Amino acid sequence: MRRKIVAGNWKMNGSKDLVNSLVGHVRSELASLDNGVEAVIIPPALFVGDVIRQSGGKVAVGVQNIACWDSGAYTGEISAVMARDAGCDYALVGHSERRQLFGETDEQVAVKVVRALASGLDAVICVGETLEEREAGTAVSVVSGQVRRAVADVESGQWRQVVIAYEPVWAIGTGKTATAEDAQAMHSAIRAELASLGAPAEKISLLYGGSVKADNAAALFAQPDIDGGLIGGASLNANDFVSICRALPGKS
Ligand code: 13P
Numbered sequence: 001m002r003r004k005i006v007a008g009n010w011k012m013n014g015s016k017d018l019v020n021s022l023v024g025h026v027r028s029e030l031a032s033l034d035n036g037v038e039a040v041i042i043p044p045a046l047f048v049g050d051v052i053r054q055s056g057g058k059v060a061v062g063v064q065n066i067a068c069w070d071s072g073a074y075t076g077e078i079s080a081v082m083a084r085d086a087g088c089d090y091a092l093v094g095h096s097e098r099r100q101l102f103g104e105t106d107e108q109v110a111v112k113v114v115r116a117l118a119s120g121l122d123a124v125i126c127v128g129e130t131l132e133e134r135e136a137g138t139a140v141s142v143v144s145g146q147v148r149r150a151v152a153d154v155e156s157g158q159w160r161q162v163v164i165a166y167e168p169v170w171a172i173g174t175g176k177t178a179t180a181e182d183a184q185a186m187h188s189a190i191r192a193e194l195a196s197l198g199a200p201a202e203k204i205s206l207l208y209g210g211s212v213k214a215d216n217a218a219a220l221f222a223q224p225d226i227d228g229g230l231i232g233g234a235s236l237n238a239n240d241f242v243s244i245c246r247a248l249p250g251k252s
Pocket residue numbers: 009095167171172173174175209210211212230231232233234
């Protein structure tokens with residue numbers, strides 16, 4: 001039985017007011033949901049404590065990035081150990097915005113995965129191809145390579161802490177979503193890659209991200225290898241986020 005997860009990545013958006021209005025609403029709406037969804041809110045790190053207080057333990061919380069180190073003279077960085085200490089359950093690692101805007105490399109992503117898992121956080125490892133790579137027909141090899149390098153140092157007992165989020169770069173914030181069939185094909189390829197690496201691939205949750213909205217979530221989540229979503233813009237609206245959580249069918 002794979003975990004079914006809908007995670008809201010707020011990116012650099014939100015405020016204490018949004019935390020106060022959104023988290024309690026999501027928490028009370030989820031109480032009546034019986035599809036087994038695990039909802040995760042991933043706010044800017046400054047608001048992690050506020051989200052945890054409002055969540056009453058019913059909504060999991062994550063950070064959007066962690067450092068490659070546990071502590072030290074790294075001004076502006078936040079470590080996995082600190083995120084765990086602050087009450088986080090998850091860390092996003094290798095989001096395409098970190099890769100593209102901040103030059104994060106596959107090697108750094110692999111180190112961050114190690115740090116996250118060692119600290120007790122679950123790592124949501126983000127992978128995805130650019131439009132050029134998709135048009136050149138290299139999407140599967142690009143994404144498989146990202147997966148392979150990101151999990152290179154995962155130890156055998158740590159796979160249950162690993163979640164992969166497939167987010168095609170061209171679908172993020174653009175309103176363009178991969179078709180359910182294309183997303184399923186990539187998820188299937190990711191699962192095959194994990195299996196080839198000796199991971200318990202059938203037990204690893206694979207999320208789709210990129211312009212997931214209340215009206216397209218159900219078709220994506222109906223695919224056999226899509227175990228949930230990583231949601232950007234729509235996670236900033238409580239009703240939209242809850243609708244996406246509802247779109248997840250109860251499946252094993
Ligand atoms: P959008 O849902 O806004 O396209 O963002 C997706 C994303 O990047 C989530 O991490």
